[in-house]
Amino acid sequence: MVNLSVKIKDLALKNPVMTASGCSGFGEELADFYDVSQLGAILLKGITPRNRDGNLYPRMAETASGMLNAVGLQNKGVDYFISEIYPRIKNYDTNLIVNVNGSTVEEYIEVTEKINELDRVTAMELNISCPNVKEGGMAFGVSCPSAEYVTREIRKVYDKTLIVKLSPNVTDVTEIAKAVEAQGADSVSLVNTFLGMAIDSETRKPLLSTITGGLSGPAIKPIALRMVWQVSNAVKIPVIGLGGIMNAADAIEFLLAGASAVQVGTAIFKDPRIPLQIIDGIENYLQRHHFNDISQLIGGLQV
Amino acid sequence: MVNLSVKIKDLALKNPVMTASGCSGFGEELADFYDVSQLGAILLKGITPRNRDGNLYPRMAETASGMLNAVGLQNKGVDYFISEIYPRIKNYDTNLIVNVNGSTVEEYIEVTEKINELDRVTAMELNISCPNVKEGGMAFGVSCPSAEYVTREIRKVYDKTLIVKLSPNVTDVTEIAKAVEAQGADSVSLVNTFLGMAIDSETRKPLLSTITGGLSGPAIKPIALRMVWQVSNAVKIPVIGLGGIMNAADAIEFLLAGASAVQVGTAIFKDPRIPLQIIDGIENYLQRHHFNDISQLIGGLQV
Amino acid sequence: MRKIVENFTVISNEACNLTNFHITLQSDHPLAEVFPGQFTNIEIPDNKDVFLRRPFSIFEVNNENRTISVLVKVLGRGSLTLSEVRTGSRLSLIYPLGKGFTLPAPDERILAVGGGSGVAPVLHLVRYAEANPGSADVILGAKSETEHLNAIDSYGKYAGLHYTTDDGTMGVKGLVTDHPLFGDLARYDRIYACGPLPMMKAVAREAFRAGVSCEVSLENLMACGFGVCLCCIEPTVKGNLCVCTEGPVFNINDLKW
Amino acid sequence: MRKIVENFTVISNEACNLTNFHITLQSDHPLAEVFPGQFTNIEIPDNKDVFLRRPFSIFEVNNENRTISVLVKVLGRGSLTLSEVRTGSRLSLIYPLGKGFTLPAPDERILAVGGGSGVAPVLHLVRYAEANPGSADVILGAKSETEHLNAIDSYGKYAGLHYTTDDGTMGVKGLVTDHPLFGDLARYDRIYACGPLPMMKAVAREAFRAGVSCEVSLENLMACGFGVCLCCIEPTVKGNLCVCTEGPVFNINDLKW
Numbered sequence A, B: 001m002v003n004l005s006v007k008i009k010d011l012a013l014k015n016p017v018m019t020a021s022g023c024s025g026f027g028e029e030l031a032d033f034y035d036v037s038q039l040g041a042i043l044l045k046g047i048t049p050r051n052r053d054g055n056l057y058p059r060m061a062e063t064a065s066g067m068l069n070a071v072g073l074q075n076k077g078v079d080y081f082i083s084e085i086y087p088r089i090k091n092y093d094t095n096l097i098v099n100v101n102g103s104t105v106e107e108y109i110e111v112t113e114k115i116n117e118l119d120r121v122t123a124m125e126l127n128i129s130c131p132n133v134k135e136g137g138m139a140f141g142v143s144c145p146s147a148e149y150v151t152r153e154i155r156k157v158y159d160k161t162l163i164v165k166l167s168p169n170v171t172d173v174t175e176i177a178k179a180v181e182a183q184g185a186d187s188v189s190l191v192n193t194f195l196g197m198a199i200d201s202e203t204r205k206p207l208l209s210t211i212t213g214g215l216s217g218p219a220i221k222p223i224a225l226r227m228v229w230q231v232s233n234a235v236k237i238p239v240i241g242l243g244g245i246m247n248a249a250d251a252i253e254f255l256l257a258g259a260s261a262v263q264v265g266t267a268i269f270k271d272p273r274i275p276l277q278i279i280d281g282i283e284n285y286l287q288r289h290h291f292n293d294i295s296q297l298i299g300g301l302q303v
Numbered sequence C, D: 001m002r003k004i005v006e007n008f009t010v011i012s013n014e015a016c017n018l019t020n021f022h023i024t025l026q027s028d029h030p031l032a033e034v035f036p037g038q039f040t041n042i043e044i045p046d047n048k049d050v051f052l053r054r055p056f057s058i059f060e061v062n063n064e065n066r067t068i069s070v071l072v073k074v075l076g077r078g079s080l081t082l083s084e085v086r087t088g089s090r091l092s093l094i095y096p097l098g099k100g101f102t103l104p105a106p107d108e109r110i111l112a113v114g115g116g117s118g119v120a121p122v123l124h125l126v127r128y129a130e131a132n133p134g135s136a137d138v139i140l141g142a143k144s145e146t147e148h149l150n151a152i153d154s155y156g157k158y159a160g161l162h163y164t165t166d167d168g169t170m171g172v173k174g175l176v177t178d179h180p181l182f183g184d185l186a187r188y189d190r191i192y193a194c195g196p197l198p199m200m201k202a203v204a205r206e207a208f209r210a211g212v213s214c215e216v217s218l219e220n221l222m223a224c225g226f227g228v229c230l231c232c233i234e235p236t237v238k239g240n241l242c243v244c245t246e247g248p249v250f251n252i253n254d255l256k257w
């Protein structure tokens, strides 16, 4: 028997594999395929204080080994979440983590205070890295002062495990990571999507209604992995790695680079079972290599 | 007949397709396959003042729709170039553009002054974006003051067309572009490679001797295209676009996004004829869409 | 609703004409129940330029043989690769996806209109509803005779089959809405349409004018196909709805056309 | 030197054993001249996980039939896909690449050592040099009999064929350097080796001790294969050299082993 459980501050994960926000709905769609209690955690779809329609169609474009999305945080608002969705999902036997968004610090606080009351939401992910919204979002995540500010304000109102989700669209991601660590973040997750663009050469029009969108999938994995490695070496808090993870080998690379846990996003669109396959694959790897604890992999890169 | 020629300041290109630096040697290897005078320009391999051995093997790793390299500017130095290589290639009937590198501003100046004397080198590309060297390189390209400084000093000693090659590893590439434009750059080319990393999960070792390396290929195209579009909208000087261009449709997307010319890098490794196929493809596109001048495509994105 | 990811075996791949292929796929297990208008998201094998799955309406279902089939129109790189798939190869399918058409009551008269690759769900519907030529009409539209699907004559037992072509080489010359049956829509209780957007909009306009209930099946671009990505949304009177889970079939009254 | 990018047709693909495949490819045009030790960079079709070409030594050359062949050992994703290629399909090759072996003079005695996928260039050499069993010996090393290639008996007319296996199931038990022929290397004028790095280093050590000229063919990772990327370099006494253009064959005196 190998031990797959990890702890991110007070967040106890039965295994280090979570779904990524915006790629697994509220867990219900995955539950159509399998028992979601097998997952380490479900990162719920990004939530804002009030209903957001998101961006206009078309919202996605396929790219080489990846995709662009411009969903723009479509959601029905935190109150709807609490009254309609939370009751349906609160008995999943896994960690539910809310991805918190806002256009202003006040909006972030508003959502945070409300979800702080939910027993079964065991952690929150502060999204300061969404490239698909006009206000807030990534703007908070690309400069140290604003990242510090929003983290500090949220820390004041949130008691449980606070994960800050970092943007890769920066010159030095370690600076931002250190800044939010200093303000009390319990963990950082990275990366969110890269700002990208796609054009239809025949029609000479952008493929997304918003012109630019967020790039995800295997294409970004090498950059994401580098950032996770840099940040793991720069901060003391646990790091959660993501970006293009498609299989157990990919996940293990992020763990070796220093991540304590991983998230699976775009891969779910290709096959919703991939998170479970990754859990099995990691367990199998540990056995094959005669490790008995996942902690032996974390940061185990031999340089 | 359609017109494919473009001008970048004093640099007259018979068509907008160049090879990218470090991906086409000194043109001689391509000449083993075809007549290189068909190309708009050949970007020569990065040159430093003195011999550089480059980084240790292994220097490359394949990634999803791309590759990482850690060549590290291996070259025999500018004097060797001038005495041994230049005489062999100077009669190619196309533009020869030297990619200039250094660890210090003095080193950049040293190379620039020497190649300024070469009649057949019609332009230079100032590389302030190489992620694979310890000193100089990308360090100059990720902050405005240092990018400004090196551009200003080089402008003083270089008379012909000065192209500055920008790094994509920054929060806001338009700031750097505007900074070098203000210092007299005649053009900017972007993007150089993204800093990335690859790990062998089985051996738990990095796949590159340098741990991190530069990501190129189709994987990066959406991000490169976004940056070219942003920079084209931010500066008045012509922009040269590159990053993952594999075929004529890709090249046309960069032109539509605002590039006046394009460079083809990693695609050459897959098939050295791709730059020629792109020239044909652009010509064919213009005819098919009833354009008679390439200038009708440049910046022609319909938003 | 239970959904499945499963490898099916290609048991036949027949060219219907130059650009349409009828691919029949067999499961190793008993099939899940499939309703007309539902679709499957297929992993395209072996194509370096395709990253995501591609959605296709489920055309025919045979529970005994554990087979489903799809009609694939070659439009781009993914559908091209799929059209070249060989008998015996395995394809990963996610199914059944989406909500199907509202089934007609036994005594209702229906008109089903299919254009291009949109014929699959409407033919599935008339067969599934056990319609008959007395109560059901199908109009199939195409650019030219060469684009019409062969081997659908057997559907004559479920519906009156009518054809239109843009160039007049088969059936009535013109668009589907130019067919004489559109002259008197009021005799139908329900109209169903699937095909290119302009066609569906034209049908919707006529149905609306005639005051007949009409459902259309949308083909918005999809990433996941099962409701997690929110890429496929369609603006409706109920807000942005997911085409993959709350559609692909919509009543035209809900759409903002 | 003129190099070519060209689509070849697969005219046969034979399994030599569980992990080695002999693939013969036909050109539409007269072949370029190929020397032993030269290689080709092959575009791997249809595999979403492979981006770059993969280099393989040219094994047999038949100018009349316009065919060349490669021996592919399945090591990872690219070689696996290649090993499954079907007769009739087309593969894009870049060839001829690299510098080959220094050919032996007619009166020179040679020892050629091949391990694993490294047998292709050394067998090409003995055949090309029109060697004969009196003047040439070949030692082929493998882990076990099951990994030895069949259908190379015809090379008996060019050289004495000798085998070693790690487990002793065929020929001498042990590494290639455990073969008795290594007891008296001085009788050879030239030694050639291609195979796994440890094997080549062991052969080089023995050749160096015996003072016999020795060339090895390296298999460094490559991106382009024709000299533009500088990814494949090997440190030598002449500095970092490109294995793809200044090799893959090197004299051991030039290497920093």
Ligand SMILES: Cc1cc2nc3c(=O)[nH]c(=O)nc-3n(C[C@H](O)[C@H](O)[C@H](O)COP(=O)(O)OP(=O)(O)OC[C@H]3O[C@@H](n4cnc5c(N)ncnc54)[C@H](O)[C@@H]3O)c2cc1C
Binding pocket: C039, C050, C054, C055, C056, C057, C058, C070, C071, C072, C073, C074, C075, C076, C077, C078, C079, C080, C117, C118, C120, C121, C218, C219, C220, C221, C222, C248
């Ligand atoms: C619910 C649903 C059911 C469908 N049922 C069928 C079916 O039964 N038979 C069938 O042949 N097709 C069907 N389609 C459409 C099919 O999914 C697309 O034709 C296919 O995905 C195209 O993939 P490709 O890789 O060949 O095209 P690409 O190479 O990705 O694109 C080629 C061109 O077609 C455009 N395009 C691609 N997909 C669509 C789309 N969905 N709508 C409009 N334009 C598009 C692209 O923008 C591009 O210009 C259905 C789609 C949906 C959403």
Ligand SMILES: Cc1cc2nc3c(=O)[nH]c(=O)nc-3n(C[C@H](O)[C@H](O)[C@H](O)COP(=O)(O)OP(=O)(O)OC[C@H]3O[C@@H](n4cnc5c(N)ncnc54)[C@H](O)[C@@H]3O)c2cc1C
Binding pocket: D039, D050, D054, D055, D056, D057, D058, D070, D071, D072, D073, D074, D075, D076, D077, D078, D079, D080, D117, D118, D120, D121, D218, D219, D220, D221, D222, D248
């Ligand atoms: C000049 C030259 C000639 C060659 N001739 C032959 C030949 O005749 N027959 C033959 O079977 N092979 C030959 N090879 C090796 C062949 O190119 C590799 O085995 C092949 O590229 C592996 O690709 P893959 O996608 O299967 O492996 P991948 O999936 O890319 O890698 C699988 C594993 O193998 C390792 N690996 C991959 N390539 C190499 C390599 N070149 N050296 C060491 N480790 C490697 C990887 O690091 C990885 O651990 C030659 C290589 C060169 C450079």
Ligand SMILES: Cc1cc2nc3c(=O)[nH]c(=O)nc-3n(C[C@H](O)[C@H](O)[C@H](O)COP(=O)(O)O)c2cc1C
Binding pocket: A020, A021, A022, A023, A045, A046, A047, A069, A071, A073, A099, A127, A130, A165, A191, A192, A193, A215, A216, A217, A218, A220, A242, A243, A244, A245, A263, A264, A265, A266, A267, C229, C230, C231
């Ligand atoms: C369609 C889509 C929607 C997303 N929505 C959110 C979101 O609401 N909040 C968030 O923090 N990240 C969101 N993301 C980003 C992912 O959580 C993840 O950071 C990114 O996709 C990289 O991981 P991947 O390559 O595994 O997908 C979204 C990504 C996609 C593709």
Ligand SMILES: Cc1cc2nc3c(=O)[nH]c(=O)nc-3n(C[C@H](O)[C@H](O)[C@H](O)COP(=O)(O)O)c2cc1C
Binding pocket: B020, B021, B022, B023, B045, B046, B047, B069, B071, B073, B099, B127, B130, B165, B191, B192, B193, B215, B216, B217, B218, B220, B242, B243, B244, B245, B263, B264, B265, B266, B267, D229, D230, D231
């Ligand atoms: C092997 C390799 C070597 C490179 N060497 C240089 C160089 O010497 N100077 C430079 O400015 N860029 C260099 N580059 C970057 C390319 O010129 C180009 O900016 C980058 O690869 C993105 O374009 P692509 O995706 O078309 O390759 C190199 C790239 C590769 C892959």
Ligand code: FES
Binding pocket: C221, C222, C223, C224, C225, C226, C227, C228, C229, C230, C231, C232, C233, C242, C243, C244, C245
């Ligand atoms: S396609 Fe993902 S939600 Fe509809």
Ligand code: FES
Binding pocket: D221, D222, D223, D224, D225, D226, D227, D228, D229, D230, D231, D232, D233, D242, D243, D244, D245
């Ligand atoms: S593989 Fe590119 S230079 Fe040798």
